[in-house]
Amino acid sequence: MKQFRIAIVGCGNISRMHFDAYLPHPERIQIVAACDTVPEHVQEARQKYGFAQGFSSLEEMIEGAEWEVAVVCTPTNVRKQVVDTLAAAGKHIFVEKPFADSYQGAQHMVDTCLQADVKLAVNQNFRYHYPFEMARQQVAQGRIGHVAAIVHQDLMFRQDAGWRILQQRHALAIMGIHWFDGFRWILGDEATSLTCTLNSSKAIQCTGETEASITVNFAQGTLVSYVESFSAPRGRTETIILGETGELVLNYKEMSLFDRDNRDTPREQWENPYRGANKPKASFTGLDQLLTAIERGGEPANSGRDNLKTVALLDGSYRSAETLQAVNFREGMPL
Template identity: 45%
Template sequence: MKKFNVGLIGAGGVTELHLEGYKGDPERIAFTAICDPNEEILKHRADKYGIPQRFTNLDDFIRESGVDVAVVCTPTSIRKQIVLPLLEAGFPLFVEKPFSDTLSDAVEITEKAKQLGIPVAVNQNFRRHYTFDTVKKIVAENTIGKVTMITFNNMFYRQDTGWRLDCERHALSVMGIHWFDGFRQVLGCEAESIVSMMSSSASIDCKGETDATVQIKFENGAIVTYTQSFSSRIGRTEMIVIGETGTLRCDHGSVELFRNGDREPSQRWENNCSREENSLENIKQLLTWIETGVEPANSAEDNLKIVAMLEAAYTSAKENRIVQLRNGVLI
């Protein structure tokens, strides 16, 4: 298999996730360039990981880096203005989630990539980091029968700094994009309707929402109730998957099966995939796409359906109504 020279756009905190993960396959991936306008952060990241080419200007990166793939880790607020020039220059892209703040920008990016024939994949790094892939297999094996309901709570205290403070979309944009994707993986179908409510706690300094509750009806009839909080002093991330013959209790590290009358789980599955490992797996899907032409499960096209769910949730909260979707597209 080919060894790919990879360049990173953005040297902030999330870049560390990629750099640590990619070290797991040095035969496949080499870090050869990095770009960030902040020279101090750029030098720190490049020195730590031995990245030889260093750019403070995107045009210089495009013209001189010579990389095979660009990994985009910039703030979503400037994502489109970074991604479009890279696409025009012909770089296959691996983009941090969500790959755009709004559905309209996401559609524009995806259509441009299709027009140019450039592969774009998104780092859906919670598919295995959380237990979604494990639960997907359990459900597919009919272990708990038909799934009728999922409840999901993600609550903790989070005070962001920097660019996120000025974003009108906050808690759901940061975390919901992961969980929406996970619900799709477990249920194996798309959302049909979404209704949501949001609020902003004075305990958190930010422009957007800190707390939200979302209800989603999926095409197979299953109902998902999802609560997100950035202002809770109690931390909890738990998913309950209710089937007709059993119930699953899930967190990052394990899945437990309960049958009627069980006080203790009758079966347990472990999950030990880090975000770094999952990020490596995700970029390798892009590399295989480049080599084979076969679109992977984390393509920009697939990610559009998740961004559409996010857009539907914000629209529902703003307009106080149920938002309908068909085949993952807003109607």
């Protein structure tokens, strides 16, 4: 097993999860440097996490440190420039999500990395932090038969601050990107159409939407109904996967299996090993998929090319809400 030298681009809040994810794995990962345009952020991160070199710009870090893979933790709206610079320098890239503000921006990044012959992967950590991977395995094994529908609610009271509240795309860009990817991951299938309605509650200070209602049709006949709220006083996150012979119920903590003979009490129940304080482990899993692809060739399961289809659902939701029309897809890509 090879040890990779990595550098962190951006030392804001989300970077802490990445530092916490990688430091317990020195056999696989050596964090050698980090950069941020705010010098105090770099200094605080160095004091806490102990990496060797800190820089105030990406260009300085490329010139001044030896490393192979970048973990990009910048705000979404500056990632195009960051990815362009990294790809030109021949660095492989693990980027936070959504990895672009739009489908066109995401396609640009994928094409740029392909032309530069560097690998691009996206930290879709909810495939593991939320029990989507557990559900995917049960569905693939036929434990609940063909999936007729998925009903998902993500209700919370969330007041963000800083750059996020100034973005035109808010609640879906923050949380919908997780759930859209999870639906795809569970089903191993791609969307054919969706409709979306958005609203913004005065209870939350932000420029973009706080509420969303989306319906997605998948190629193999599954209907997904998804509601997002950032203004709900009583939080609730639950996914119900309705199969022809059984039902899976997911939340952050666990997954339960019900069937016709076990309607009130689960036939089986599994704890989610990536829940709560174990969330950073999900980011390590994602980065390790990229590192394995670098070693062995091919694309990781969380590649930028795969994630285009998740960004297509996010981007399509905003287009549907704006035009008040359904948005259609072919093999997961927008028409």
